Amino acid sequence: MVDALSHHAYLFPMTDASVQDTLLPPLLRDLFPARQVHGAVGRVMLRVQHVLDTEIAAGAAGRDRAGGYPHQAMAALKATGILALAVPCAWGGLGMAQDLSLELMLRIAVADPAVAQIYKVHDDLVREIFACAPPDLRQRLAHRIVQDHAILGMAVAENGRTADGFLQTLARPCPNGTHALSGRKIYATGASGADLVAVSSFDPVRAQQAGSIRAGVRMDLVPHDAPGLVFHHDWDRMGQRATDSGTVTLEDVKVKDQWNALDPDAVLPLHVALRFQAGFSAILTGIGIGALRAVCAFVPERARPWGAAGVDSADQDPYVRRLLGEIGADLFAAYCSVMHAGTMLDRYEGGQASRNAAAMAASAARSVATRAALRAAADAPAAAGARGTDAVNGLDRYWRDARTLSLHDPVDWKNAEIGRHLLTGWEPEPGLYQ
Structure with missing residues (x-):
C-alpha cells in the first residue's frame, strides 16, 4: 500500500506547489466537458481519474464475466486517498461536497458501475455515521478511514414481507458492554470486501426499557473477520455482478457497544x-x-x-x-x-x-x-x-x-x-x- 501511495503521489504531488485548480478530463467531448475542481479534493479526484483510466476501465468487462468482489480495483482506488473524501474536515478528512461526490460516483460508473456502487455505499455510510454517531466513535472511525484506508460495506436489507422491513436481525445484550448479533442479510453491497461492515439490528430489550422502537435500533460496525460473520458469495444477478452483493449471515457475532454508530439520543439526518x-x-x-x-x-x-x-x-x-x-x-x-x-x-x-x-x-x-x-x-x-x-x-x-x-x-x-x-x-x- 505504501508503494502504491508513493507512486500516485509522485504522479500527482500533494504539496503547496501543486496546481490549486484541478481540471478533470472530459467524459465525452464537449457534451460532457472537463470540470474544474479546487484544492485537495480536486487533486484526489484527479488521481482517481488516472486510476480509472489506466487500471479499472480496461478490466470492467472481465470482472463482469467473473463476478465476485473486485479486490484489485478497490485496492487501486484506496491508494488514491478516495476513502477520506467524505470524512468531515473536522475529523481529518476532506469534507467533499455532495455535488462533487456525485460527480465522482458518475465518473467511476463510466469505468465500472460495480466499483462505483461499492464506493457509493462507503460514501453514504460515512456521511450518515459522522452525522449521528457518538464523538468517540467518530474519532476512532476517522483514524481507521484516513490513516488505515478502511472501507465500509453494508449489511442492512432483510428478506421481509416488504422491502422496508429491517428489524429481523436481533441484538442480544451480553455482559461487559457487548451485544451478540444474529440474523440474515440480503443485498449486502460491498460487505464481502469491506474492512468494517455496517450491520443494522434490533435490541428488543432496549426498546422495551426505553418505550421506543427507535431506541432499540442499532448500526454496528463489525470487523470483516469477526467470528460468526459469514459471507456466502451467492450474488447471481444479471447485472452489477462484481459488487458481490450477496447474503450475509450472523451467528452470535459479538460486537462492542462502542462501535454502535447510532447514538440513542442523536437526531437522525432527514435526507x-x-x-x-x-x-x-x-x-x-x-x-x-x-x-x-x-x-x-x-x-x-x-x-x-x-x-x-x-x-x-x-x-x-x-x-x-x-x-x-x-x-x-x-x-x-x-x-x-x-x-x-x-x-x-x-x-x-x-x-x-x-x-x-x-x-x-x-x-x-x-x-x-x-x-x-x-x-x-x-x-x-x-x-x-x-x-x-x-x-x-x-x-x-x-x-x-x-x-x-x-x-x-x-x-x-x-x-x-x-x-x-x-x-x-x-x-x-x-x-x-x-
Whole structure:
C-alpha cells in the first residue's frame, strides 16, 4: 500500500506547489466537458481519474464475466486517498461536497458501475455515521478511514414481507458492554470486501426499557473477520455482478457497544434517503455515458455503413448521428439533474433550502437518469450494428447493469411523488425511500 501511495503521489504531488485548480478530463467531448475542481479534493479526484483510466476501465468487462468482489480495483482506488473524501474536515478528512461526490460516483460508473456502487455505499455510510454517531466513535472511525484506508460495506436489507422491513436481525445484550448479533442479510453491497461492515439490528430489550422502537435500533460496525460473520458469495444477478452483493449471515457475532454508530439520543439526518437516491442517479447516468462512449468509439472504426445511406463510413450516416445525438442529449439532461440534486443536498445541509426542494431534485434526477441510462444502454448499440454484439465488446453489460440498478426501488414512485407535489403541494415525509 505504501508503494502504491508513493507512486500516485509522485504522479500527482500533494504539496503547496501543486496546481490549486484541478481540471478533470472530459467524459465525452464537449457534451460532457472537463470540470474544474479546487484544492485537495480536486487533486484526489484527479488521481482517481488516472486510476480509472489506466487500471479499472480496461478490466470492467472481465470482472463482469467473473463476478465476485473486485479486490484489485478497490485496492487501486484506496491508494488514491478516495476513502477520506467524505470524512468531515473536522475529523481529518476532506469534507467533499455532495455535488462533487456525485460527480465522482458518475465518473467511476463510466469505468465500472460495480466499483462505483461499492464506493457509493462507503460514501453514504460515512456521511450518515459522522452525522449521528457518538464523538468517540467518530474519532476512532476517522483514524481507521484516513490513516488505515478502511472501507465500509453494508449489511442492512432483510428478506421481509416488504422491502422496508429491517428489524429481523436481533441484538442480544451480553455482559461487559457487548451485544451478540444474529440474523440474515440480503443485498449486502460491498460487505464481502469491506474492512468494517455496517450491520443494522434490533435490541428488543432496549426498546422495551426505553418505550421506543427507535431506541432499540442499532448500526454496528463489525470487523470483516469477526467470528460468526459469514459471507456466502451467492450474488447471481444479471447485472452489477462484481459488487458481490450477496447474503450475509450472523451467528452470535459479538460486537462492542462502542462501535454502535447510532447514538440513542442523536437526531437522525432527514435526507439520508435523498442522498442514497441521488447516488443511484449518478451511477445510472455514468452507465449511460459509458455505453455511449463505447459505441462512439466503435462506430467510426468497426461499424459498416448501411448501403442506402450512400456514405463511406457509419459515422457519416445521418440516422446514426441522430440516434446517438438524442441519446447524448438525454444523458446531458440526466447529468445536469444529478449535479443539481447534489447542489440542493448541499444547500439543505447548509440551511439554505427546504428538505422538500432537495427531495424534488433528487426524485427528478432519479427519474431522468433511469430513462436516459436504460435508453442509452439498450439503443446506442443499434448504431454499432450486428457486429457490435460480439461478446468481446461487452456492450450487453451496460444494459444489464442499468436495468439491475434501476430496480433497486420503483422509479414510478418517484414520478408519482413529483406529480402529487405539483398537483397538491404535498411534501413527502422523510422515510427509507423518500
